[in-house]
Amino acid sequence: MTTVRAATRELLRSRGATTVFGNPGSTELPFLQDFPEDFRYVLGLQEAVVVGMADGHAQATGRTALVNLHTAPGVGNAMGAIVTAAANHTPMVVTAGQQVRAMMTMEALLTNVDATLLPRPAVKWAYEPPRPQDVPAALARAFHIAESAPRGPVFLSLPMDDFDVELDAAEARAARHATARRVGGAAQADRAEVEALARKLMTAVNPVLVTGGAVDAEGAWDAAVALAERRGLPVWASPIEGRVGFPETHPLYQGVLPPAIGPLAQTLAGHDLVLVVGAPVFRYYPYVPGPLLPEGTELTLLTSDPGEAARAPVGDALVAGLRPTLELLCELVDKRPHDEAAHRADDTPVEVPEADGEPMSASIALAAMASAAPADTVWVNESPSNIQAFRDHVRIDRPGSFLMTTGGGLGFGLSAAVGAQLGRPDRPVVALVGDGSAQYAITALWTAAAYRVPVTFVVPANREYAILKWFGRFENTPGVPGLDLPGLDLCALARGYGVPAHRATDPAHLAELVGAATTDPDGPVLIEAPVTTVPPVL
Template identity: 80%
Template sequence: MTTVRAAVYALLRSRGVTTVFGNPGSTELPFLQDFPDDFRYVLGLQEAVVVGMADGFAQATGTTALVNLHTAPGVGNAMGAVLNAAANHTPMVVTAGQQVRAMMTMEALLTNVDATTLPRPAVKWAYEPPRPEDVPAALARAFHIAETAPRGPVFLSLPMDDFDVELDEAGAAAARQAARRRVSDATAAAGPAVEALARRLDEAVNPVLVTGGSVDAEGAWDAAVALAERRGLPVWASPVEGRVGFPEDHPLYRGVLPAALAPLAKTLEGHDLVLVAGAPVFRYYPYVAGPVLPAGAELVLLTSDPGEAARAPVGDALVAGLRPTLERLTELVAKADGPPAGGLRRPAERPAEAVTEPMSAVAALAAVASAAPPDTLWVNESPSNLQVFRDLVRVGRPNSFLTTTGGGLGFGLAAAVGAQLGRPERPVVAVVGDGSAQYAITALWTAAAYRAPVTFVVPANQEYAILKWFGRFENTPGVPGLDLPGLDLCALARGYGVTAHRATGPDDLAALVAASTAAADGPVLIEAPITTVPPSL
């Protein structure tokens, strides 16, 4: 006879999901019993770190990650990271143990009393199967929902006594059928709609393309490049995106749009048609009053997310798969006579700086950018330095940059570990602020335990610099809790088993990054004391 446990592992194998990210508790032990040799269990020491690692893994590999948490307390600990995963459109199946069915009604210890409510609204779907026999079908459904647009995390609550239940012949057959099913939604927009958009692009005097992270996530990078080149479209990156949707070293690339109403509209002045692909219209923070678009401009949004289409404040929208729609659009538009005015926006020339202690953020990140290999997969969670980073690190290939669009800290360290476990053939460099690092510091233990050769660079300014900038912008003086004196990142890293260095200057930092990314014998943390460079709009 086939048990529920055996059917679950067979279903996971059928989907190629053989890595489980987790932090086990007593309610998860029955699922993990006799853990199969062909599966890998990645242990995180805190549940938010577990979800963050799975987030990085799923995004780096383009697959759906499987997470196993501990009933209600574990889900509660993980919720900040689940919110980030939802904002990132990360396909993820989050499971959590549940008390045995015989004691759920009496709310025995570790009963998740309202299991399907707890993770909402961060998840697309939350479910607790009514019978043990329904677990395989529920798990299959969870994968289908996580992987269809808009992609994102889903949640299953699984009573701990379900896994030893034996399926009868009909139940086993149903489990096999569930494992075989696949759902695909990569369809192009309707022909007439794409043809109408092509005509609008051809008729526009000065159209512009704005790309978002979903272009990268949906494998539409080459399609976006082909459209921009054929029509001669200047390209801006949508603000606050977790991935890069267009090569930043391309002659048509102009930069990242500001994340505020008035300056964004001003940046797009002179364009009569704005085509946004794979991003919301638009993701703003902070509030600077102004129009969404400059006068005389129209907008069309291409997205696979119906919610993004519905809530866009202006313009028309096509809801469809990005790659097939962009490919068809490229076939239909007329070829441009020549390149658009302007050219690749390069960082302003900066005067040579004297080497100081601490070094400037510009000097530190320039050193990191110069020393990292061309095929680096970058992870960034240094909010006050992100603008400088995007100026200095020009991502020129797909699937090479991850940050979070959710706004919650704790993504960087964990996601970098998950990304490296998913893409071990690529060097992974994580630039994470000293404040941000504390939210997921236990990820360093996982990096050391699994010998993940991540290079963690910590620009340390001993403060929440981004909050100080917002304080000045919002005119809120006298806010407490914005300084972080006394953190010793190297000591913390060594305590978790990670090799650590403190860079003494840009040359030393570059040498340390070059050496770390060339090696493959485990993680290295490099603390780089810096001064603060406030961002600007």
């Protein structure tokens, strides 16, 4: 006879989901019992870190991540990271243990009361199977929903006594059918609509392309480049995107749009058609009023997310798979003569001033870091006050090379970098994480050390929440407490978790440390770089 546990593991094998990110509690022990040798369990010391590692792993590999949490308290601890995964459109199946069915009605200790309500609205679907026999089918459905556009996390509550239940012949057949099913997607937009968009692109006097992170996530990078080159379209990156959808070294690339309404519209002035691909319209913050678009400008959004299409405040929208639609669009438009092609507005290399002692300016430090990292580095960024300096010095020129949270919270960087490196051991991973941001997921360092994950963590330490001080000036809110972070010793914290750590004394030393850490690494390394704050600008 086949048990629910055996049927569940066969389903996970069929999905390639044999890596389990978790932090076990008593309600999870039956799921983990006699853990198979062909599975890998990645332990995180706190549930938000567990979800963050799964987020980075799923984005780096393109495969749905599997998470196992501890009933209600574990899900509660993880909620911030689940919100981030939802904002990132990360395919993820989050499971949590539940009290035995015989004691759920009396709400015995560790009962997850209203289990499907707790993770909402951050998950696409939340479910607790009504019978043990339904667990395999529910898990299969969870994978299908997580992977369907728009991708995102889903949740299953699994009572701890379900796994030993034996399936009869009919139930075992049903489990095998659930295991074998596949749900496809990425449909091309209606041809007539794509033809209409092609005509718009060809008749527009000065069209522009705006790309978002979904271009990278959906494998549409080459198609976006081909379209831009065929029509000579200048290309802007949509603001506050977690991935890069166009090579930043390309002569058509213009930069990143400002994330506020008025400045963004001003930046697009002079363009009569804006084609936005794989991004919402737009991620605005902070509030700077103004027109949504310049006078006389038309906008069309291409997205696989119906929600993004519906809530866009301006323009028309096509809901379809990005790659097949862009490929068809590229076939339908005429090639623009070369001499009409747009060129990068400012392709002058950013000058790096001479170092003037410690602490370094953030710009100097990031230039040194960028100069030493290998060309195929996967970059993870969670240093909000330094993101502009980062984009000045680190130009992403290939797919799957940049990860950042789009959810607005902290705790993504350290943990996502560990997950990304586990998923892509063939590429170096460098995580730029602020000293304040690092505290939200500091226990990820233990996982990196325990599993010898060779991430290079670079911490630009300014001893404050610098981005909040900037917002305080912008919003005219003086006298806010709690924005300084004295007394943090990142090197000591890292060593306490088993990660070798160094403190860079100048740009040359920082470059030397980054180069050594990313060349033939033997596990994780943390590098603290004391920096001065460089306020961002809109």
